[in-house]
Amino acid sequence: MLHIHLTTVTLPDPSHDSDSYVWTIGGDELQSFSTKKYMGLFKTKTDPAKWTEHVWFKDATPRRAFIFWLKHLDRLPTRARLQGWGLQIEASCCLCGLFLETRDHLFLHYEVSADI
Numbered sequence: 001m002l003h004i005h006l007t008t009v010t011l012p013d014p015s016h017d018s019d020s021y022v023w024t025i026g027g028d029e030l031q032s033f034s035t036k037k038y039m040g041l042f043k044t045k046t047d048p049a050k051w052t053e054h055v056w057f058k059d060a061t062p063r064r065a066f067i068f069w070l071k072h073l074d075r076l077p078t079r080a081r082l083q084g085w086g087l088q089i090e091a092s093c094c095l096c097g098l099f100l101e102t103r104d105h106l107f108l109h110y111e112v113s114a115d116i
């Protein structure tokens with residue numbers, strides 16, 4: 001099909017003006033090729049999560065910011081997660097002992113956390 005199509009294309013006439021090329025990205029004609037604009041076609045524009053500005057700021061305490069970040073992503077080594085990784089430990093809450101020690105329990109549902 002390509003071969004058939006190419007046989008229908010009119011060859012440039014060297015007696016006319018010299019050839020030129022134009023980079024077109026997203027409908028815009030560019031003077032030169034732009035990798036940034038080309039890659040921008042494939043990037044999905046997403047806003048950074050709103051909570052990140054409250055964690056990662058200039059004067060943040062790195063340790064606290066890192067723990068908050070892990071907490072938000074549910075990556076803290078809670079007992080329930082450690083047990084899920086195969087550790088032979090008790091998965092109940094270290095504070096109340098009544099529920100599984102998960103992020104949500106520690107930070108949301110535990111009675112002291114809920115009061116705070």
Ligand SMILES: [Zn+2]
Nearest residue numbers: 093096097110
């Ligand atoms: Zn508890």
